[in-house]
Amino acid sequence: MSSRRNFLGGVGAIAAAVSAASVSRVAMAALPEPVMQAGPDTMPPLMPQTGRPYSPVVTLNGWTLPWRMNAGVKEFHLVAEPVVREMSPGFKAHLWGYNGQSPGPTIEVVERDRVRIFVTNKLPEHTSIHWHGQRLPNGMDGVTGLNQPGINPGKTFVYEFIARRPGTFMYHPHADEMVQMAMGMMGFWITHPKAKHPLIDEVDRDYCFLLNAYDIEPGAATNLYRAVWVTSLALGLISAGPARAHGEADHARKAAAVVKEQKPWGIAGDAKAARRTVEYKMTDNMRVTPDRLQVRQGETIRIVIRNDGAMLHEFVLGTKAELDQHAALMLKFPNMEHDEPYMAHVKPGQTGEIIWTFNRAGDFDFACLIAGHYQAGMVGKVKVVPNKGN
Numbered sequence: 196m197s198s199r200r201n202f203l204g205g206v207g208a209i210a211a212a213v214s215a216a217s218v219s220r221v222a223m224a225a226l227p228e229p230v231m232q233a234g235p236d237t238m239p240p241l242m243p244q245t246g247r248p249y250s251p252v253v254t255l256n257g258w259t260l261p262w263r264m265n266a267g268v269k270e271f272h273l274v275a276e277p278v279v280r281e282m283s284p285g286f287k288a289h290l291w292g293y294n295g296q297s298p299g300p301t302i303e304v305v306e307r308d309r310v311r312i313f314v315t316n317k318l319p320e321h322t323s324i325h326w327h328g329q330r331l332p333n334g335m336d337g338v339t340g341l342n343q344p345g346i347n348p349g350k351t352f353v354y355e356f357i358a359r360r361p362g363t364f365m366y367h368p369h370a371d372e373m374v375q376m377a378m379g380m381m382g383f384w385i386t387h388p389k390a391k392h393p394l395i396d397e398v399d400r401d402y403c404f405l406l407n408a409y410d411i412e413p414g415a416a417t418n419l420y421r422a423v424w425v426t427s428l429a430l431g432l433i434s435a436g437p438a439r440a441h442g443e444a445d446h447a448r449k450a451a452a453v454v455k456e457q458k459p460w461g462i463a464g465d466a467k468a469a470r471r472t473v474e475y476k477m478t479d480n481m482r483v484t485p486d487r488l489q490v491r492q493g494e495t496i497r498i499v500i501r502n503d504g505a506m507l508h509e510f511v512l513g514t515k516a517e518l519d520q521h522a523a524l525m526l527k528f529p530n531m532e533h534d535e536p537y538m539a540h541v542k543p544g545q546t547g548e549i550i551w552t553f554n555r556a557g558d559f560d561f562a563c564l565i566a567g568h569y570q571a572g573m574v575g576k577v578k579v580v581p582n583k584g585n
Contacts, residue, residue, distance in 0.1 A: 226313050226351065227263050227272040231295040235280060240400075247305040249387035252401040257383075260300035268355070269310045271302060273324070275346075275368075275380065276317035277526060277566060288409065289417045289570045290379035291318060298405045299382030302366065304358045306389040311355045314346060319525075319566040321345030321370050324354065326384060328364035331356035339370035346370075361388040361395060363403065374506075378417075378567075379407065417481060417571030453536045460512055460559040460577070463536035464495040464552035472497040477541065477563065479504035481571035489578045492556045498549040502541040508563045512537040512551060512577065518562050522569040556581035 232238075238258035240251035245264040252259070262269050278292040293299030304310050316322050323346055325337035335356045339345040346352040364384040368375040383403050388395055411417065455463045473496055476484045490496055500510045511518065524531065534540070539547030556579045563573040 227270050229272040229274045229294060230261050232258050232300065233295055235296060247308065247389060249305050251303055252301065252385055252403050254301040254383060255402060255404040257298060258300050260302050267309065269304060269308050272313045273299065274315045274317055275322050288411055289567060291375060292379050293382060297379030301383040301385060301403065303385045303387065305387045306358060306361045308358045310358055311353060313351055313353055315351040316346040316348055318348060321347050322368050322375060323370040324366050325369040326366050328360065330359045337369050358386045361386045361392055381405065417567055458537065459514055459555055461551050461553040461555055464550040466550050468495040469497040469550055472499060475500045475510065477502050477504060477508040479506055481568055481573045483573060483575050486575035489580060490553045492579050492582045493554055495550065495552045498551060500539050500541050500547045502543055502545055505543050507565065508541055508568065509565060510539045510547065510561060511564050512559065512561050515560050518560055518564065522564045525564050526566050553579045555579065
C-alpha cells in the first residue's frame with residue numbers, strides 16, 4: 196500500500212489486474228475499450244451492426260452499451276465507479292454507477308447469444324454484478340461470498356454465459372448491495388427473442404425507463420442510506436462497513452512516537468498538556484456532531500471521536516484547501532493509506548483520539564475524507580481565537 200507521503204511524492208499508477216475465477220480461460224484476453232457516457236440525455240437506439248439482428252430499445256435518460264464480437268462471443272465492458280448525475284439543472288448528485296452514469300447503460304443481447312462481460316471495479320470497496328432473472332451457471336450469478344469472491348478495487352472480473360431467457364431484466368450488485376444499490380448501481384438487461392415469441396408482442400419501438408428514489412438533504416450531494424444499513428446489519432446480510440476505504444490494513448494509531456510537524460492549523464500535542472476534552476459523534480447520515488469547535492490559541496485539546504455508524508469514518512483536521520486536495524486524491528485513489536497525528540480512523544462502534552495543540556490562530560476545518568463522505572457534507576469548522584496581544 197502507498198502511504199500518503201509516498202503517494203504525494205510521486206508514486207506511479209498501478210495497472211489493474213484481471214481476475215476471472217471460473218472463467219480463467221478468458222481472463223487474460225484483451226479487454227474491450229470501455230465506453231463512457233458523460234450526460235443523462237436519452238440516446239438514440241443502438242442499431243446492431245454485428246451479431247443477430249433485433250429491434251433495439253430506447254432507454255429514457257439513458258443509453259445502450261456498445262459491444263464487440265470476438266469469435267462469436269458478444270463482449271461488453273462495464274466499469275463500476277463513482278459518478279456525478281445531474282438530476283435537474285444545477286442539482287448534481289454524487290452517486291455510484293457504471294460507465295459514467297447512474298443508472299448504468301442498458302445491455303441488449305439476443306436469446307441464445309453467448310455473452311462475455313468484463314467488469315472493472317473503480318469503487319472504494321469490493322463489488323459484483325448479479326444478472327437478475329437470468330438462467331446461468333451458479334458461478335456467474337454474482338453473489339459475493341456465496342458463488343464468487345468480491346471484485347476488489349482495481350480488479351476486473353469476467354462473467355460469461357448464454358442468454359437463455361428473453362425478456363426485460365436488470366443487473367445490480369450483490370456485494371454490500373444495501374449501500375451500492377442505494378447509491379444508484381443498477382441497469383437494464385434486455386434479452387430479445389431470437390424469433391417471434393408467444394408471450395412477447397411485436398411493437399414498432401420499445402422504451403425502457405428505470406425508476407429510482409434518493410434521499411438527498413438540502414445542501415448535500417450524496418444519497419442517505421442509514422436506514423438500509425441498519426436493516427441489512429440486523430439481518431446479517433453484509434459485513435460491518437463498506438469495505439476499507441484505505442485498503443485492508445487496520446488504521447489503529449501506531450505505537451511509534453508521533454512525529455511533531457508544524458502545520459498551519461497547529462502541531463501534535465502532548466497528552467499531559469491537554470486540559471480539555473472535546474467529544475465528537477460520527478454517524479452514517481454523513482454528519483459530525485458537534486460541527487463547530489472554538490479554542491484559544493496555544494490550547495491543547497484531547498479530541499475523542501466516537502463512531503456510532505456501521506461503516507468506517509475518519510476525522511481529519513486541516514485547512515479547507517488542504518482537505519479539498521486530499522479529498523480529491525481519495526476519490527481517485529481510495530485505497531491510498533494515510534496516517535498523521537491530526538487524523539483518526541475510527542471503526543464502527545469504536546472511538547479514536549487526537550491530541551492537538553492549536554498554536555496558530557485562524558479558521559480551520561475538519562472532515563471525513565473517505566470517498567463520498569466528504570462530498571456528502573461530513574465536515575465541520577474550527578475557530579482558533581488569538582490570545583490577547585497577538
